[in-house]
Every structure is written in C-alpha cells, then in structure tokens.
Amino acid sequence: MCGRFTLYAAPEEVAAFFGLPEAPILVERYNIAPTQPVGLVRLNTQTFAREWALMHWGLIPSWSKDPSIGARMINARSETVADKPSFRAAFKRRRCLVPVSGFYEWQKQGRTKQPYYITAEEGGLLAIAGLWEYWEGADGSALESCTLLTTEANELMTPLHNRMPVFIAPEDFDEWLGDGKEESRRYLESLQHLLRPAP
Numbered sequence: 054m055c056g057r058f059t060l061y062a063a064p065e066e067v068a069a070f071f072g073l074p075e076a077p078i079l080v081e082r083y084n085i086a087p088t089q090p091v092g093l094v095r096l097n098t099q100t101f102a103r104e105w106a107l108m109h110w111g112l113i114p115s116w117s118k119d120p121s122i123g124a125r126m127i128n129a130r131s132e133t134v135a136d137k138p139s140f141r142a143a144f145k146r147r148r149c150l151v152p153v154s155g156f157y158e159w160q161k162q163g164r165t166k167q168p169y170y171i172t173a174e175e176g177g178l179l180a181i182a183g184l185w186e187y188w189e190g191a192d193g194s195a196l197e198s199c200t201l202l203t204t205e206a207n208e209l210m211t212p213l214h215n216r217m218p219v220f221i222a223p224e225d226f227d228e229w230l231g232d233g234k235e236e237s238r239r240y241l242e243s244l245q246h247l248l249r250p251a252p
Contacts, residue, residue: 092106108199
C-alpha cells in the first residue's frame with residue numbers, strides 16, 4: 054500500500070534522473086495524497102519521447118461512467134494488473150514512472166497508528182512504477198489519472214505492511230516505459246521481473 058508520499062527534489066535533478074528534455078515546474082510537496090495532482094514521467098503519445106505530466110492520483114478506467122471510482126484505485130497489485138479489467142489496457146501501453154523522495158507507511162500499535170517515513174538508503178530520488186489512463190465524461194470533460202503499483206513487502210517493510218510500492222531502477226526505465234505502443238503478451242510477461250520487492 055502507498056497512500057502518501059513526498060517529492061522535494063530540484064527540477065533539474067528530476068530531469069537528469071528521468072532523462073527528461075527539460076526541467077519540470079515543481080514545488081516542494083511533503084504530503085501528497087490520493088486524488089491530488091501527481092507529477093509523473095510517461096512517453097508522449099505522438100513522439101514517444103519522455104515527458105512530464107500532471108495527473109489525478111486514482112486511476113479512472115476509460116470505460117467508467119463515474120470518475121469517483123478513482124478514489125478506490127490509488128494502488129494496483131502488480132501480480133494482477135495484466136488481467137484486471139480496470140488496469141489491463143493501461144498496463145499494455147500506458148506505463149509511467151512516478152518520482153518520489155520518500156513515502157509514508159503506518160504501523161498499527163494497539164488503537165493507534167505510528168507513521169514511518171521511508172526513503173532510499175543513500176537519499177535521492179526513487180521511481181515508483183505506475184499506470185496512467187485517459188477518461189472522458191459524457192459532458193466532454195476529460196481527465197488523465199494514474200495509479201501506483203505495489204508488490205509483496207520486502208524484509209525491511211514487512212513489520213510495517215505486507216505490501217510496498219514497486220520501484221524501478223534507472224537502468225530499467227526504458228524497459229518499463231516500452232515504446233508507447235501496445236505491447237505483445239510476451240513482452241508484458243517479461244516485465245514481471247521488474248515488479249518485485251526492492252532488495
């Protein structure tokens with residue numbers, strides 16, 4: 054589960070880390086929550102080059118009649134995204150990377166919950182695997198939205214929660230993003246090795 058995260062890196066650092074052609078416009082954010090705008094890196098649908106985009110956090114499937122469904126789709130289980138109707142189409146051709154400086158997880162302690170803040174051991178940026186979707190309402194309104202992928206918790210995270218975000222290493226960015234076109238089933242199956250707990 055990932056329900057809160059931060060992003061406070063310099064725009065130039067984000068651009069360099071994710072191979073963006075120009076630095077995004079950013080403000081430091083220390084408590085990014087579901088349904089809020091989220092910055093992410095995706096492939097442009099025309100040029101297939103990496104670009105920065107702002108999206109609603111909580112994926113709204115293109116076929117949904119009610120956009121409020123997105124509030125329940127902030128995370129997607131990596132083990133089932135290839136088959137679940139809500140995520141299947143996005144997994145085929147709309148994968149993305151969500152930059153974070155760290156994320157929060159809560160541990161139940163009796164009647165209370167103790168928050169913990171998790172970052173990379175050496176600090177710096179992390180990239181969470183995500184999916185994005187385009188939705189258009191009956192009134193012509195349009196919205197782009199996203200979800201964050203999760204996997205089984207690793208040894209460090211298990212005391213806090215049984216799930217954790219899927220992190221993509223920089224050397225795997227190209228493989229995860231693909232070429233922006235609908236991928237073959239064999240290629241999608243080959244991505245499963247990326248959807249594993251962080252070491």
